Amino acid sequence: MADVHGTCEDRFGEVRDLLATSLDKDDVGASVAVHVDGEPVVDIWGGYADAARTTPWERDTITNVWSTTKTMTALCALILADRGELDLDAPVAAYWPEFAAAGKERVRVRHLLSHTAGLPTWDGPMALEDLYDWHAATSRLAAQAPHWEPGAEAGYHAITQGFLVGEVVRRVTGRSLGAFFAEEVAGPLGADFHIGLPAEHDHRVAPNIPPPDAPSDSSGNPPVQPADVNTTAWRRAEIPAGNGHGNARSVGLVQSVLACGGTLRGVRLLSEAGCERALEEQYQGFDPVLGARMRYGMGYGLSGEARTCFWGGRGGSMVLIDLDARMTVAYVMNQMLEQGRLGDDRGFGFVLAAYEGLAA
Secondary structure, X not given: OOOEEEEEOHHHHHHHHHHHHHHHHOOOEEEEEEEEOOEEEEEEEEEEOOOOOOOEOOOOOEEEOEOOHHHHHHHHHHHHHHOOOOOOOOEHHHOOHHHHHHHOOOOEHXXXXXXXXXXXXXXXXXXXXXXXXXXXXXXXXXXXXXXXOOOOOOOOOOOHHHHHHHHHHHHHHOOOXXXXXXXXXXXXXXXXXXXXXXXXXXXXXXXXXXXXXXXXXXXXXXXXXHHHHHOHHHHHOOOOOOEEEEOHHHHHHHHHHHHOOOEEXXXXXXOXXXXXXXXXXXXXXXXXXXXXXXXEOOOOEEOOOOOEEEEEOOOOOEEEEEOOOOEEEEEEEOEOOOOOOOOOOHHHHHHHHHHHHHHO
């Protein structure tokens, strides 16, 4: 059985055993963290940082987590809303006047967070390099017409959501989304998560490993291949829907802000009411982009009737936040798997194991 490093309370032993099993089966390198009341009850990792299995996955190894990044971007918007600096029900154009073009004066900030704005992709071809030009990417979105009546339907805004929410944050604060996150969230919490990765962290990055035997995906606008996220250009850019770098410890730590009523490690980032806003259902129904029925809250997916929210990233990473149990469960890995548009079930296995430990 694969070696697992780190700390794990005895009652959560099933989580540790599951990671060892996964490292023997599907994973190359991975980390898992469970926080309860903001404290790490599980902080474990194992395997390798490279496909050749020559470099161990260390305590501070980080990797690109794809759309798990969206939970960080959503948290920034919720913080600004809680401070009274951003009205989630206001028209986007109130903060970004150019956005009112082409019939988008009805798009509200909450529509951006819930994938109901009608801008799931760019009209007209986009090259990968266009994602590295913030002004060009956001200006094109501002000029587009919505694909549906804003708020009436949903379609996963896989890449555009980060630019849309990020530009609103920039207009409100005068700072990029990555800078705001670093200064107002990650910095105060001491969280090792980055949206726009400084060069000094490159040596700690575990490259994403493409799914085994998966055909090259040429869909999407622009199409983004797993190898693209291992480039310097991708790491340096701010793509707030998909290029966050971190590990399970940092993902779980940041999202514990929501689980713990807005205050963590003596730092208050949100009021309790501000945390509850994540659970406000904005849409329930079929999402044609994901090909599944979805419930979208304010920047998070909602699950069942419990006071939980979650999201995950392409290839497998994920985080779940339970506001009643004051628990987060996070899973971050480098080996991507492709099992449909909603990803694979590795992360949810750790969620189930964590709940078993919580009940013990």
